[in-house]
Amino acid sequence: MSICYVTSPVGRLALEADRDALTGLRWTSAGDAAHDEGSTALLKEAARQLERYFARTLTRFDLPLAARGTDFQKSVWKMMSEIPYGETATYGGMAMALGSGPRAIGMACGRNPIPIIVPCHRVLGSGGKEGGFSGGQGLPTKRKLLALEGVVLL
Numbered sequence: 001m002s003i004c005y006v007t008s009p010v011g012r013l014a015l016e017a018d019r020d021a022l023t024g025l026r027w028t029s030a031g032d033a034a035h036d037e038g039s040t041a042l043l044k045e046a047a048r049q050l051e052r053y054f055a056r057t058l059t060r061f062d063l064p065l066a067a068r069g070t071d072f073q074k075s076v077w078k079m080m081s082e083i084p085y086g087e088t089a090t091y092g093g094m095a096m097a098l099g100s101g102p103r104a105i106g107m108a109c110g111r112n113p114i115p116i117i118v119p120c121h122r123v124l125g126s127g128g129k130e131g132g133f134s135g136g137q138g139l140p141t142k143r144k145l146l147a148l149e150g151v152v153l154l
Contacts, residue, residue: 004043009054010144011136013116015046021066022046024113027136050116056148059085061117069111072100076108083122086149092126110134121145128154 004015005028016024017040045063052058067077075098083089091102091109098105109120115135121142125131130153133142146153 002040002043004039004047006047006050008050009148010116010141013050015043015050017042017046018066021064022114022117023066023068025115025117026113027141046117053116054148063117065114065118067113067118069108069113072098072104073108073111076105077112077114077118077120080109080112080120080123081118083119086151088122088124088128088146088151090124090126091131094123106132116145119145122149122151124153 002017006013006015011027014026014028015022020042022042049058049061049063067074079094091105094105095102109123112118112120121133123131130139130142133139135141
């Protein structure tokens with residue numbers, strides 16, 4: 001596995017790749033390894049795309065992904081990846097489309113190993129309620145990501 005660290009407006013991020021696909025994005029602290037460990041061309045491109053995203057010049061990531069999870073989780077993550085920049089979906093709406101329940105969608109969102117790039121922050125509760133967010137500082141991080149994309153929460 002290769003790792004690349006990125007400083008972002010929502011905290012320090014670690015991008016992880018296995019061979020030719022991105023497998024993870026996680027928040028990390030300054031106490032973690034201070035240098036990249038085997039940064040690859042893919043990780044450098046992922047870091048570049050993240051920088052463009054935070055600069056508001058990239059609205060759709062184009063990276064090979066290999067998230068590890070169940071078939072159901074992968075179907076939720078695929079659906080999340082199709083939510084356009086600056087738009088949102090609801091746990092209930094996604095559940096209806098997948099023949100599941102909102103809690104199962106929420107659990108899959110919480111287990112998303114590649115947040116931001118697979119935009120779980122774009123999934124809201126009914127009536128535009130924030131729901132939850134497992135990355136960074138939780139809901140404040142979700143709010144920052146949505147605000148970056150121009151989403152106004154009710």
